[in-house]
Amino acid sequence: MANETPFTPNVIVDGGAVRGIAADGIARFLGIAYAAPPQRFALPRQPDAWEGVRDAVEPGPAAPHRVGAFPMIDPTPLIGHGSDGGDGDYLRLNIWAPQDAEDAPVMVFIHGGGFVVGSKDAPVHDGSAFARSGIVCVAINYRLGIDGFLPVPGAPTNLGLRDMIFALEWVQRNIAGFGGNAGNVTLFGESAGAMAIADLVISPLTEGLFRRAIIQSGHGAMVREIAVAQRLVRKLAKLLGVAPDLDGFRSVSDEMAMDAIEKVAKPTARLDLRGADGIEPVFGISRFIPVYGDDVLPEKPIDALRKGAGRNVEILIGSNAEEMNLYFVPSGVRRKIGGLLARWLLGKSLPQPGKALRAYGFRQKGVRPGEAMTRAMTDLVFRWPARQYAEAHQGKTWMYEFDWRSPACGGELGACHGIEMPFVFDTLACATGPRGLAGEAPPQLLADRVHGIWAGFARDGALPWPQFGSFRQVFQLARGQAVHEKVMPAAAFLPE
Numbered sequence: 001m002a003n004e005t006p007f008t009p010n011v012i013v014d015g016g017a018v019r020g021i022a023a024d025g026i027a028r029f030l031g032i033a034y035a036a037p038p039q040r041f042a043l044p045r046q047p048d049a050w051e052g053v054r055d056a057v058e059p060g061p062a063a064p065h066r067v068g069a070f071p072m073i074d075p076t077p078l079i080g081h082g083s084d085g086g087d088g089d090y091l092r093l094n095i096w097a098p099q100d101a102e103d104a105p106v107m108v109f110i111h112g113g114g115f116v117v118g119s120k121d122a123p124v125h126d127g128s129a130f131a132r133s134g135i136v137c138v139a140i141n142y143r144l145g146i147d148g149f150l151p152v153p154g155a156p157t158n159l160g161l162r163d164m165i166f167a168l169e170w171v172q173r174n175i176a177g178f179g180g181n182a183g184n185v186t187l188f189g190e191s192a193g194a195m196a197i198a199d200l201v202i203s204p205l206t207e208g209l210f211r212r213a214i215i216q217s218g219h220g221a222m223v224r225e226i227a228v229a230q231r232l233v234r235k236l237a238k239l240l241g242v243a244p245d246l247d248g249f250r251s252v253s254d255e256m257a258m259d260a261i262e263k264v265a266k267p268t269a270r271l272d273l274r275g276a277d278g279i280e281p282v283f284g285i286s287r288f289i290p291v292y293g294d295d296v297l298p299e300k301p302i303d304a305l306r307k308g309a310g311r312n313v314e315i316l317i318g319s320n321a322e323e324m325n326l327y328f329v330p331s332g333v334r335r336k337i338g339g340l341l342a343r344w345l346l347g348k349s350l351p352q353p354g355k356a357l358r359a360y361g362f363r364q365k366g367v368r369p370g371e372a373m374t375r376a377m378t379d380l381v382f383r384w385p386a387r388q389y390a391e392a393h394q395g396k397t398w399m400y401e402f403d404w405r406s407p408a409c410g411g412e413l414g415a416c417h418g419i420e421m422p423f424v425f426d427t428l429a430c431a432t433g434p435r436g437l438a439g440e441a442p443p444q445l446l447a448d449r450v451h452g453i454w455a456g457f458a459r460d461g462a463l464p465w466p467q468f469g470s471f472r473q474v475f476q477l478a479r480g481q482a483v484h485e486k487v488m489p490a491a492a493f494l495p496e
Contacts, residue, residue: 007055008099011177014170015047018056020095026131027097029178031060034170035091035163038143040250041155044091044166059094061086062119063144064254066262072330072409073437077430078418079113080122085254090141091163093170094120096127097136101179105186105458108171108210109139110164112191112217112418114286116145116261129426133455136180140167146236146249146257149288151229154246158296161196161203165296168200168209186212186458190421192286194218198317198389199290201310202301212461214454215317216424217417219385220301221494222281226291228273235271236260261287267345277495280349283381285327305392314461316454317390318400318474323382324374325416329409334370342369350380350493359489379490382417387488388496390468396461399468400453404446404478407439420477423450450477 008027010017020029035044064085067075083090098104107130111118120139127137140163142148148160156162172182187210189197197213198220200206234244239260242248252260264271264287273287274280282289292300304310328334337345339362346353354362360379362372390397402420406413413419422431422438426447431438456462465475465482474485 010053013174013177016050017053019053020056022099025099026128027095027099027101027178028128029056029095029097031058031092032056032095033089033091034093034140034167037088038091038147038163040147041152041159041246043156043159044163059121060092061090062121062141063090063148064258065113065117065119065144066258067117068262070330071332072435073413074433074435075437077123077427078421078437079111079118082117083119091143091167092120093138093140093167094127095136095138095178096131097178097180098131098134101134101136103181104134104136104179105184106136106138106171106175106180106182107186107188107454107458108168109137110142110187110189110193110196111139112189112193113144115149115160115192115288116265116286118144118192123430124421124425124427126425126427126430129451130455133451135455135458136175136178138171138175140164142167145261145288146252149290150233150236150249151226151291152233152246152249153230153244155249157226157294158290161199161290161296164196164200165203165205165209168206172209183211184458185210186214188214188216188454189218190216190418191218195220195222196290199223199297199301201313201315201393202304203296204298205296210313212314212316212457214457215315215386215389216420217319217323217382217386219317219382219389220305221385221388222289223292223297223300224273224281224289225275226293228275229291231271231273232264232287235264235269239263267348274349278351279494283349283377284345285381302388302392305389305394308394310393311395314396315390315393316398316400316457316463317386318402319383319386320402320417320419321415322374322378322405323417324378325412325414326418328370328374329412329414329416334374334412335368337370337373339363339369342373346373346376352493356380356490356493359492376490379488380494384488384490384494387468387472387485388494397468398463398465398475399473400475400477402450402478403476404443406437406442408437413437413439420450423447423477424454426451446478449480453477
């Protein structure tokens with residue numbers, strides 16, 4: 001690194017002393033253990049103490065996961081590489097801080113990846129720009145897949161969420177040593193990370209751990225009853241040849257677990273995860289999501305919000321205008337799929353799939369079945385549930401829409417899922433190029449705007465547009481102004 005000084009001063013954290021690398025006015029601490037290596041299906045524990053000073057200069061491993069091939073674009077900047085979990089010591093966090101930070105705002109990032117892939121170390125998550133903006137930025141790992149989000153009988157539920165809470169408690173105890181203000185913490189995340197944050201907002205276990213939340217392409221509807229999630233437990237146990245209980249799953253290696261996750265992820269897997277309302281809340285994108293009915297999430301987040309849970313948390317929530325393009329454009333599904341298959345796919349998660357498709361242009365002149373399905377699922381999976389969350393929240397709530405269209409994939413990728421990330425972190429370089437998510441020449445001025453809005457909200461909760469409220473004000477980030485938004489057709493097909 002240019003102008004690098006060898007090490008930062010020592011910082012005392014849970015377990016001992018650490019030091020990072022300082023360069024260009026930024027102190028970087030990578031791979032700090034916020035918990036001990038996790039024991040299978042056990043609650044997170046304090047890290048063991050160490051003697052001397054640990055160099056926090058390597059990020060360490062991520063939770064075990066595989067990243068599959070992705071056509072036309074490179075997903076690595078967004079989700080990183082796969083991981084075998086190393087020695088299991090992956091409950092770690094990274095910190096980027098101004099070298100002279102004192103009582104600075106804190107932002108804690110939770111990565112996405114469908115609760116089965118991803119890590120704190122994906123290039124797009126580099127927090128250096130936030131440090132340059134006067135923020136202490138933290139990014140965390142957490143348990144994924146079977147270990148993190150499968151309600152195995154006899155084990156604590158929602159272990160991935162419990163890891164996040166444990167990390168937030170670590171921040172409260174330790175962030176002052178890095179120049180951060182523990183009383184001014186903003187939790188932010190994208191996709192599965194945002195879904196998790198939407199849940200943590202209403203959890204009785206997070207009281208006082210953060211003041212604000214930024215929920216990017218997320219909401220509180222991606223949760224399941226424990227009884228419904230038990231179907232996934234039984235399916236996986238059968239695939240793995242083990243008993244559907246704690247002893248059975250403890251015998252499963254990480255390699256076996258990843259094989260099984262890949263099998264149940266296929267749309268042809270014989271697995272019905274619809275609730276009593278006939279809706280599968282994830283629409284097949286992931287089989288692993290948090291469950292409700294425990295001490296972490298006693299009830300559905302939307303119901304808790306309407307009763308006033310999380311009212312003291314200021315929320316910025318939003319979505320991208322063409323979320324499902326990420327899944328259906330590079331794969332060719334949007335262009336090639338026929339009407340019968342579109343109805344079948346949507347019908348696996350939604351009653352009346354034909355009516356939903358027609359509401360989004362199916363059978364209209366010039367509208368392909370795949371285009372109608374992509375538009376419908378963008379609203380059903382992401383945009384409308386986010387508006388429901390905003391409407392239910394009893395505290396201060398602002399809504400945004402990321403509307404800049406990526407020119408990737410021959411101009412068809414558009415404002416897809418995840419496209420806002422390099423703008424939020426001001427890391428456009430890693431997402432630019434022939435296979436880059438943002439195409440060849442994404443606008444730096446928009447990154448300046450979006451990053452500035454996020455950092456400003458973390459400082460003092462200020463935003464340059466009105467709250468969502470009864471006027472349904474949504475700030476379009478590329479356009480640079482708030483607009484009144486009508487109710488979407490998806491409202492007729494989802495629970496209120």
